[in-house]
Amino acid sequence: MNLEAIKEKPIFQMTGEEFLFLQRTIEKTPSSSSEDTPTLSKKYVYGIRGIAKLMDCSISSANRLKKSGVIDKAIIQNGRKIIVDAEKALNLIKQNSI
Structure with a gap:
């Protein structure tokens, strides 16, 4: 199957086999966008x-x-507004209990 041709085709015109092939192919390829952006949450x-x-x-x-x-x-x-960094607070409590 030609991947580029399937990507161009609207989903409602795909056969079940083409849709599953496209889904499997996308799952196998690593997404570069998630690696480029560091997680700062x-x-x-x-x-x-x-x-x-x-x-x-x-x-x-x-x-x-x-x-x-x-x-x-x-x-x-x-x-009166209190904001607590949860990870830092847990680390501080862990350090203090030792």
Whole structure:
């Protein structure tokens, strides 16, 4: 089968065999776009409830943890808004418990 000819053909005109061939061919070839862009996604949690959910503890325990200063390097706070870098907070807690 000619891959370029199949790529040009609209899907509704493809036979089942052509569609499956195209799907298998696409799965085998590595996508270059995903390799070019580095993954910079960070996970953030917001507020005391976010800390409580991240640590799987109560809100009062999350409040004590925040006030203790253990995760201060992971917290960005502006007024009442609290943003916590989840990965950094977990690493800080792990370092502090040793």
